[in-house]
Amino acid sequence: MQYGVKGYKAALFIGAAGALLYPGAVLAQDADQAAEAEETAGPAASASGASSQIIVTGSRIARRDYVATSPIVTVDSDIIEQSSAVALEANLNKLPQFSPALTQFDTQDIQPNANSTPGVSTISLRQLGSNRNLVLIDGRRATPINGTGVIDINSIPSAAVERVEIITGGASSTYGADAVGGVVNFILKKDFTGLDFDGQVSFSPQGGGEEYRLSSLVGASLADGRGSVMLGMEYYKREQLLRADRKSYRHARADPTVPGEEFFLSENYVSPEGTNPWNEAVLTGMFPGAPVNVPGTAPIYFNDDGSLWTNTSRTVDGVYYPLLLNYKGGTDGGVTRKILDTGLLEQNNPDRILSSPQNRYSFFAKGDYDITDSISFVAQAYFARTSTRSLSFNTVLLGSTGTPIPYNDDVYVGSPYAPETADFRVSSVLPDGTPNDLTDNPTNPDFMAGGRYGLDCGPIGGCTNKQVFPVPANIAALLDSRADPNAPWIANYSLDAFGRRGTENHNNTFQIQLGFEGDIPGTDFTWDVTASHGETIAKSNLVGLVALERFRTILTSPNYGLNFFALGNNGDRYGSTASCETGLSPFIIDSAFSADCDLASSADVQFENHIKQDLVEANLQGGLFDLPGGQLRFAVGATYRKNSLEFTSDSSAFEGSSFYQTTTTFPQASTSGSTAVREVYGELLVPVLSDLPFAQDLNLELGYRLSDYDSVGTIGTYKINGEWAPIDWLRFRGGYQKASRAPNLGELFTARTNTLAYARDGDPCSLENNTSPMQYGNYSANPDLNANGTAGQVEGLCRQIMGADGAATYYADGRDDYLLGGQYFTQLLAGARGLREETAKTYTIGAVISSPVDSPWLRRLRLSADYYNIKLTDGISQQGIDSVFRQCFTKEFNPNFEMNDACERIDRDKVSGDMQVVTVNYDNQGAVETAGFDVQLDWGVTFEDVGIGLPGTFSTNVNFTYLDKFATTPDQIAIPLTDYAGTLGGGEVGTQSGSYRWKMFTRFNYSVGPATIGLQWQHKPAVKAASAATDTNTNVAGAPAYDLFSLTGQIDVLENASIRFGIDNLFDKAPPYVGYFLDDVLGDGTGRFGRAASPYNGSQYDLLGRRFYVGVKVRM
Secondary structure (H helix, E strand, O other): OOOOHHHHHHHHHHHHHHHHHOOOOEEHHHOOOHHHOOHHHOOHHHOHHHOOOEEOOOOOOEEOOOOOOOOEEEEEHHHHHOOOOOOHHHHHOOOOOEOOOOOOOOOOOOOOEOOEOOOOOOOOEOOOOOOOEEEEEOOEEOOOOOOOOOOOHHHOOHHHEEEEEEEEOOOHHHHOOOOOOEEEEEEEOOOOOEEEEEEEEEEOOOOOOOEEEEEEEEEEEEOOOOEEEEEEEEEEEEOOEEHHHOHHHHHHHHOOOOOOOOOOOOOOEEEEOOOOOOOHHHHHHOOOOOOOOOOOOOOEEEOOOOOEEEEEEEEEOOEEEEEEEOOOOOOHHHOOEEEOOOOOEEEOOOOOEEEOOEEEEEEEEEEEEEOOOOEEEEEEEEEEEEEEEEEEEEOEEOHHHOEEEOOOOOEOOOOOOOOOOOOOOOOOEOOOOOOOOHHHOEEOHHHEOOOOOOOOEOOEOOOEHHHHOOOOHHHHHHHHHOOOOOOOEEEEEEOHHHOEEEEEEEEEEEEEEEEEEEEOOOOOOEEEEEEEEEEEEEEEEEEOOEEHHHHHHHHOOHHHHOOEEEEOHHHOOOOOEEEEOOOOOOOOOHHHOOHHHHHHHEOOEEEEEEEEEEEEEEEEEEEEEEEOOEEEEEEEEEEEEEEEEEEEOOHHHOOOOOOOOEOOOOOEOOEEEEEEEEEEEEEEEEEEEEEEOOEEEEEEEEEEEEEEEOOOEEEEEEEEEEEEEEEOOEEEEEEEEEEEEOOOHHHHHOOOEEEEEEEOOOOOOOOOOOOOOOOOOOOOOOOOOOOOOOHHHHHHHHHHHHHHHHHHHHOOOOOOOOOOOOEEEEEEEEOOOOOOOEEEEEEEEEEEEEOOOOOOOOOOOEEEEEEEEEEEEEEEEEOOHHHHHHHHHOOOOOOOOOOOHHHHOEEEOOOOOOEEEEEEEEEEEEEEEEEEEEEEEEEEEEHHHHOOOOOOEEEEEEEEEEEEEEEEEOOOOOOOOEEOOOEEEEOHHHOOEEEOOEEEEEEEEEEEOOEEEEEEEEEEOOEEOHHHHOOOOOOEOOEOOEEEEEEEEEEEEEOOEEEEEEEEOOOOOOOOOOOOEOOOOOOOOOOOOOOOOOOOOOOOOOOOOOEEEEEEEEEO
8 A cells, every 4th residue: 555745644643642642051942043053952853854953852853943842951062161170060060950969079988889889970950869860962861870870971971062951840751761850961063074182181279189181083074975973082080189188178177166077086995895884983093183083984095105095075063074184196286186176186087088089081983874865874882981089987996896805814715706617716725634624734835935926924724815915004904993804895996007998990881872864755754763782880999998807806816916827728728828917906006017917807899880771762753734833743752771780799798698897888789680661652743823913933742651661560751831922032931741760770679788877766665765756756665755655565566576585685674774866777778679650740831032122232132931840759769767667666657566567677686675777678758849940041242233342242141040949758648848948958869958049150251353251150149057947946057158250261373273261269269167056165065066077068169279271172
């Protein structure tokens, strides 16, 4: 059967309508010239049959004007190049629609897992989270970096970027899942011919953090214009920048109101067991002049001369006493140590990284060839390799990871941490004929005077534990003063000499796209079929870690491991060796530890995350027939996408192994899984009226996408947008969209991952719990504060969870040391296969005004204003420990107080009854609501045209966003939304913090001939602390208004060469202090800031200071 052109159009109209009805910057329109609307905005628009049409991000329909029914911001390459920061995300974050996510200032992440990759950079629209906006390259999905599905912006070849188009608001009906908050489309250069070299260097007078970029592009036309090819390469290097390199941090380090950067002093110390303290009279007598008794639980440090010092405090009769006693080490002005206003010693980290170092190589290739006049072959590929480094705190072995040292007259028979059969489980006595009586055994010669271990034991009967682990006389006096003088004591370490914990990260990303595109002869239909394959391999090496069991084995060997030597496999073949010449005595400084001790106890680990994405898509668009208002246009398409994840955990840090090796990292299991989706979509552009009075244009844009996921089933998303131009200089636009996000690989498949999490509700089983959670009140076993009358039922459930023995110990008569407020507990996080999709409903309404007159003062005036409103429900986020507690212990979730699923997730010790671990999952309990206004103003004037006797042209661009609401809740059923607008709050349900009431980014430019000079102005208003959202009388400070100015310049020195230059943070504006307690009183024992808190907010305020840059571009 033969079909004519009309038959084609009729069939396609029916298909598009059926899909729709299936039940189941510079603003784009404000481009100064039509030439700015390049046809590279989408694949179908490049076909020869559509040379006069373009595709705008947000729709796949090509149209003859550059008009969008959704708010769009277009960022050209100038804003990327006119900055000392080469990183793409750093420049996009200048725009008020963006909220900083992961940046170069996230330098302490040392916990890679299936969903976290140290050193990456991501972007977030409307604060909704980096996994709720979709990042595209030339209209197609880029390759994710990890299980969250986010894109590492470092992997995008910035040298090839022509412009960036940003649509804010849901776009799932056009692009599929993840486009809940909007789309960021990086449009790459096309049809480039010639040779382009570009180089830039950025630096600061304060030193550190230098940035270098060198890139080249080469393009050529092939076969008399039938084809083209472009190749690009970029090298980028960012030097490490330390906090010590910036005067703002040097000021903070010396400020006695700002806490030290470390949680713990870089000192080894000894402490008693918690239930067996030092005798306070004896301890206090060692510190003449102490104003009050020194607490019996105080840690004891050592001066170089062997004398003791303390760093603790006590409050007596309401009076606070700092007890920094007999410290002789000095403070060096805060470089490493200072005395806080609490009167106590604090530790700074001179090696703390402020901005992470980075090396990046990227390669890019793009080509096309016209096989016929209507069919072209297209190909594109890119590869990026990024290397970064992060650095965190020292490895500390203290408290629960400290080592008990025996102190009694029992005979030493070997380290309790070495296996019974190990050849290095050395006893102080040799075997004889009476093995049950050690007093007459010969002493091992290694323990005698002149022996291997530096001890002096007698010839018969071996050594006592006191002899094997000698202590100074002053420590012996303290040990003997305890109620149980023969109990062990605790050796605690801060291992400066072994190096700080950190990561070395290497991320390799590539993507290859191949396909065909063209047009259908006799029509304006264009089509494309493309297949792509992408992979990311992220490898992280964790350094500076210690194997706790090996460390303890050495430490509890004779004389704290002096001259320790071990040969594995009980001394048989294939066993490796380990040694520790100096031992690990806590009474010598750790810098004296020999290198073999570090090697014998180190536990550096490696993790690898492997992400794959396969994508096949086909699109068809064109005009169907004319209506009174113009041509009815359509787009239809189908997509298949598969994503897979394989995260490999190191065997020494594997959750599920009781012999977990590493300290101060969290064990995790390996993760694997895959998801697939099949989709069809349709769009219609319906021109209702045109060229009529009060109806210059009236159009509808309709879209529907049907997605079939193997994880959540079938989902439908849609959009209904419209535009009305009553006159040619005024255009109204608006729309309503339903968007969705299916659970990502990490949320579905994350294997058991051990973390430490904070429970605001405290321990529900505690008889002294004094919390009062919103909505629920105190729901604990505390009969005095539980106003719900359920304390007895809660205690009954707790007893079931603990078991009879654990409950008897935990609820023993007379106990008075129950946990009070919020607490940190260990949790096991795992993915949830039963997750649903999250849904966002968005509507926008706005207007675009072009100049109504042809006056030279006003002809370049354009103004747009748009209101947006987004409501996200069933938000996917990590379940909190509090959520599990509430589902177990509250009548709202567990009316019969039975052992339900939530109760089964709570594991308490069967002997002591104490909390051990809580298993949590991802869930669909979150909700987010946000609303506000976007305003953009563009204006320019040529001075000669308006009669001003100056050469050149002046122009300005203003981007302004007002936030009316940003409200979140982690539990949409039980907890009301909290509106953080006007505060630094946010962050729940995977969102970003920093809910400024309004933000503005303004550019001014003056051009004369080949030269242009410009000024950029970023403004953030005064903002309250996050706590102000729930407590109008909060005592926590927010931040003052903040203005940042940058100077830019460019001059074309030759026809094919230009120089650009500039100064970022022109006036060297320092970041403000944020988050401190307004009612802090000097010397009252409370800090002005939280423990180890930074006084600055690096994601919102400039930490780098004044910076200069200069760049050169040569085109040949």
